[in-house]
Amino acid sequence: MKVIIIGASLSGLFTAYLLAKEGVEVEVYDKTDILGWPPRTLIVTRELENVLDFFPEESIINEVWYIELFSRSKSARLELSSPDLVIERERLVKSLARLAEDAGTEVKLLHQFEGFAKFGKKVAVHFRNLETNEEVQTSTDVLVGADGGLSAVSGGDSRNGHRLTALLQAKVFLHEQRDSSTCQVWFDSNHTKYFYWLIPESEQTAIVGLIADDACQTGVCLTRFLQNRHLEPLEFQSAMVPMHRFGFAGEVLSNDRNIFVVGDAAAQVKVTTVGGVVTGLHGAKALAHAILNGRNYTKALWELKIELNLHLLIRQVLNRFSQVDYDELLGLIKGEFKDILEKWNRDELTQSFLRLIWTEPRLIKLGAKALLKSFLQ
Ligand SMILES: Cc1cc2nc3c(=O)[nH]c(=O)nc-3n(C[C@H](O)[C@H](O)[C@H](O)COP(=O)(O)OP(=O)(O)OC[C@H]3O[C@@H](n4cnc5c(N)ncnc54)[C@H](O)[C@@H]3O)c2cc1C
Known part of the structure; x- marks a missing residue:
């Protein structure tokens, strides 16, 4: 089986690594000439180590x-x-690229994805070589769009409605x-x-x-x-x-289940903090698992979707918060409520959400008040 991945950044390279180490033929294409460009400092939780299955020492x-x-x-x-x-994103991208290449992935830079066409069970993929300005065409069994928020694979500016x-x-x-x-x-x-x-x-x-x-x-x-x-x-x-949205099911782009999107291209982003690194890597893991085992990618994403939906729920409430509401919220951060916030990180909302509400029921009143105020305005 051959897999072509568009986007040599975090979610694309991690998907490539997970597939290539199991013997899949993988090619990754990116339009940039430098991996991890432009520079970006990111903050992530320790969940990064769990999802990668290694501690990325050199990126920290x-x-x-x-x-x-x-x-x-x-x-x-x-x-x-x-x-x-x-x-530092560039360092993490480079170390994932090294892992993917060591496992057999071919990474091709300065190749801009320009479109795809289906023929039978195969997918024809079109690129422009930005060094020579020539058109390049190749075919694959599976096409993965890991090409970021403005994903051309998932339909360019429509961004699947995100x-x-x-x-x-x-x-x-x-x-x-x-x-x-x-x-x-x-x-x-x-x-x-x-x-x-x-x-x-x-x-x-x-x-x-x-x-x-x-x-x-x-x-x-x-x-x-x-x-x-x-x-x-x-x-x-x-x-x-x-921004992730409720009920999104656009990560599988063909009935034959051979064209997918992952990471920012699939809006796998926590909308409370607009953090997409860990969630995009979880998406990559779910996708690699689905491709390797012939499983349904959407089903493999269910745990991530629950987490993303809880973040979206909280975001819907926070979007309506006034300065007074934030004062009230911060005033509640003490005792057991504070302990929970300190113990569970923001990638573990599935575990902490009910505990937070159970420990501090005034959160419900605060949220309901903010929602009601916004409906009455
Ligand atoms: C300033 C900033 C700060 C952030 N801070 C944090 C943070 O602290 N914590 C956190 O968790 N998240 C943060 N995020 C979000 C996080 O960076 C993204 O969610 C994450 O990097 C997405 O990774 P990705 O691999 O899915 O996509 P991207 O990193 O966007 O990679 C997409 C790749 O696809 C390539 N590409 C695009 N189109 C084409 C094409 N047509 N042909 C070929 N290649 C193409 C691009 O060149 C790029 O390499 C931040 C984002 C920004 C902008």
Whole structure:
């Protein structure tokens, strides 16, 4: 069996590695000329190690043990039971590429996917070689789109109906030396339904960013935020990230079950934090398992879908939160509720969701109030 994967980034290369090590013939194509480009600092939970089945030591630039949360007039500090990992995407992409290539995958850069056509059980795939500008055509048994939020495999701009949200972050130099094990998050619903963050890379540099619904808004808000804190940007990192939605079943693109999408291309993103690394790797694992065992990919994704849907449920409520609601929420973070937030990470919502509500029933009242207010407005 031959598998062609479009996109040599995290979800594409991990799928390639899992398939190639079981003897599948795999080719991965990417339009860029440098793996992992452009640079991006990411924060992920320790679930990264579980999903990869190894600890990606060389990609990790820092560990975060504390998260400080701020609303207009309240704050809370969480001490995590296992640290979040700050990673450099390029390093993780390169190490996954090495693993995939060692297992027999062929990685071809400067090849832009331009379309596919089905003939019988096979798929003809068209590329443009960006070095020579020549058209290239090849065929495969299985085509996988791991080509990000604007996936051409899943239909380009239609993105399978997913909404995109803008993520912008700046690398900043820290004038005062600060504790590199503490990440900070600010909720300010006047500027964004999401939040601002500061993720330390070291004692000298950090990543400061925000998520908002449109790219212009992120630019204006981030510039103001940095100016207010006398932080000078060294470089910016940005892109549009797709948002998971309820009832999505578009990860299988053909009745013959031989054209799939994974990672951001399938919007496998936690919409509370707009984090897609761990969830995209879980998607890759489910896809590789389905291809290798002739199983249904959609069914193999059910655990991930539950997790993503719980994040979406919480996001629907948070989208309606005012500054007063965030003050109230942060005021609740103590005792057993705080313990649960510290013990279970944000990739374990399936395990912690009911515990959180059971321990702090005022969450339901807070959520219901925010929903009701938004319906009455
Ligand atoms: C600034 C920023 C910060 C983020 N921070 C975090 C974070 O802290 N934690 C977290 O979990 N997530 C974070 N995310 C989200 C996370 O980066 C993505 O969810 C994840 O990288 C998606 O990986 P992927 O492999 O699915 O897709 P991508 O990394 O988008 O890879 C898609 C690949 O496909 C290639 N490609 C696209 N079109 C074509 C084509 N036509 N032909 C050939 N190749 C093509 C691209 O060149 C690219 O290499 C962040 C996103 C941004 C933008």
